[in-house]
Amino acid sequence: MKTKSISDKNKLPNGFKVNPDRQNKYEDQPLFKDKVEKANLIIKKVGLPKN
Numbered sequence: 218m219k220t221k222s223i224s225d226k227n228k229l230p231n232g233f234k235v236n237p238d239r240q241n242k243y244e245d246q247p248l249f250k251d252k253v254e255k256a257n258l259i260i261k262k263v264g265l266p267k268n
Contacts, residue, residue, distance in 0.1 A: 229235070247253075
């Protein structure tokens with residue numbers, strides 16, 4: 218999972234700031250792995266909805 222770069226155009230709301238020490242902390246960890254696997258299984262069985 219790649220982190221988004223913070224641009225000057227999108228300012229954070231007052232009272233929020235980005236901690237640069239934690240910016241890439243979760244990059245290599247598979248977060249929500251079980252939910253992604255379940256969703257992929259459902260997509261394989263049922264398929265994507267047609268618009």
